[in-house]
Amino acid sequence: MNDNPFEVIKLKIRAFAEQRDWDQFHSPKNLAMALNVEAAELLEHFQWLSQQQSSSLDTETLAEVAEEIADIQVYLIRLADKLDVDIVAATEAKMEKNVQKYPAEKVRGQSKKYTKYQD
């Protein structure tokens, strides 16, 4: 039995959508939009906070933020399912790429130019 949580959640979302006949709305285009909407709802919680405040959320806000994180995760898994993308494999591959792209000895302490190392 597969207990990889990505697989478990993927199958639950599939069943959820099928039972409601919502599959018809779940084109990758639409799912990418929905994911962006949820990402912005997450962003909204932080928009007027200082960086320091964003690290010490009150209990209520933290619960709301956790729910937004869940919404994003749901749409990300759903989108990957629709495109037949293996999220874990894609993530491991991208992290390996990042390790090559940003050699620690080269970028360490380069805070001022951090932005320039990002794409």
Place this chain on the structure above:
Amino acid sequence: MNDNPFEVIKLKIRAFAEQRDWDQFHSPKNLAMALNVEAAELLEHFQWLSQQQSSSLDTETLAEVAEEIADIQVYLIRLADKLDVDIVAATEAKMEKNVQKYPAEKVRGQSKKYTKYQD
């Protein structure tokens, strides 16, 4: 040994950030911004496509989309780590909430009003 991929990836990102002394930039506020930027890079691939086209991407575009999915997953896991949120638990809880909120027998086939059932 924990082989939950969320945990494995979380620890890799932690090490990646520590080795580069980038932890200082990873406030929840900044990470929420970075996640939105990556989400929009995903969106960009779909902006001029029809829904049908978005379901049949060419190989090159699919590889780029998979990379954006990975970027989003990385920042989502990093943000959750910083806020001490358990993504899997939050996602399972949110899906249970959705099951209650959108009873299948009530919303099935309600395609026209689908939007109104979403929040």
Place this chain on the structure above:
Amino acid sequence: MNDNPFEVIKLKIRAFAEQRDWDQFHSPKNLAMALNVEAAELLEHFQWLSQQQSSSLDTETLAEVAEEIADIQVYLIRLADKLDVDIVAATEAKMEKNVQKYPAEKVRGQSKKYTKYQD
């Protein structure tokens, strides 16, 4: 007297923020976040619609969409004010650049590759 609507709105927003002592929250970083949040609220109205449906909104949805457009315009003018950017001049310059970048005779009818002409 200046009746350029960009100027009129800019001054109204300034007064609005000053009267509420909200200027302290209006760093460019925060305003860029708020603008993204409003842009996603606009996006939300369209996420499950077909392209055709998005062109024939009902009266209620159109009124809500108009309000989101207004919210985006307000934050865009506010951000430009804070950075001392002349939106009209910047827009005219960018459009001139686009005219050079996408020569009509070259890109016309290139619908399939439209995405590749965008950056």
Place this chain on the structure above:
Amino acid sequence: MNDNPFEVIKLKIRAFAEQRDWDQFHSPKNLAMALNVEAAELLEHFQWLSQQQSSSLDTETLAEVAEEIADIQVYLIRLADKLDVDIVAATEAKMEKNVQKYPAEKVRGQSKKYTKYQD
């Protein structure tokens, strides 16, 4: 002759799209997506900056930010044109609504709860 810059820009964008036969891609749904993509490109410039740094951009970054502001303005005017929304009227109406919603004497100095006054 109408020298309202919103009108001048609107007509220029119309001509630009017509000359390239790009009107077919400009459904409100797609334009809302493109606007979000541009908004995130703006956000990207600020994601790792402190709020203070975001107020004192170097000349090169400021020029890039001004270009992103222009891109957003172009898509906002184009979308409003497609939906037959009068941006200036919508903005004035929304600001009047905000004046009613956030009475200065009630919200002034309420920095901690600023978020709660926003929607």
